[in-house]
Amino acid sequence: MPGLLHDPGKPDVSLLLQVLTGSHPDIARMPRRADPFSGEQLRLVRAWIGAGAPWPDPPDGAPAKTVPHWAFVPPIRPAVPPLESGSGSPVHPIDAFVRTALSSHGLAPALQAAPIDLLRRLHLDLIGLPPTLEEVDRFLAADPATALSEMVERLLASPHYGERWGRHWLDAARYADSDGFEKDKPRSVGFAGIG
Numbered sequence: 001m002p003g004l005l006h007d008p009g010k011p012d013v014s015l016l017l018q019v020l021t022g023s024h025p026d027i028a029r030m031p032r033r034a035d036p037f038s039g040e041q042l043r044l045v046r047a048w049i050g051a052g053a054p055w056p057d058p059p060d061g062a063p064a065k066t067v068p069h070w071a072f073v074p075p076i077r078p079a080v081p082p083l084e085s086g087s088g089s090p091v092h093p094i095d096a097f098v099r100t101a102l103s104s105h106g107l108a109p110a111l112q113a114a115p116i117d118l119l120r121r122l123h124l125d126l127i128g129l130p131p132t133l134e135e136v137d138r139f140l141a142a143d144p145a146t147a148l149s150e151m152v153e154r155l156l157a158s159p160h161y162g163e164r165w166g167r168h169w170l171d172a173a174r175y176a177d178s179d180g181f182e183k184d185k186p187r188s189v190g191f192a193g194i195g
Helices: 015-021 040-051 091-103 113-124 133-141 142-154 159-171
Strands: none
Touching: 015 040, 015 142, 113 133, 113 142, 142 159
């Protein structure tokens, strides 16, 4: 924050306030495409800078201006919380975190879904299509210890998996045969030499 504020604790020389008020000689008032800050908002920013521009939740009581940006703080693996007796043994360390959070709110985990429900959820999540009757029969006849992981691998290898998840990227890229709004004019989306 020092580069943005010049000197936390001194709002009169703050670059941020100069830009927000439009008083900087070289930088236009911000935000450019929105209403200017109100007098009350500017008063709050001035008070914040005057208080040293504290940033919320500095770790371990460190001064706010020395707190590194979160992207540069290496992740630290938290200790797996111990489970209270009677809560059952988790299948994965994540279960211990989930069960600890649930118990802190006085909640209990839901019962595990029936195999057919798990199969349906898995299909809809990964490929966006319900399982066929043959897939249901194959799943229910398989070894319960490996049936789910084998089905995950089968669905990940399916062309429908790529179709389902590729669609999100095509939507983001506005891939369509028309503009999709306004006059809805046709448009050509293709590669060089095609379409």
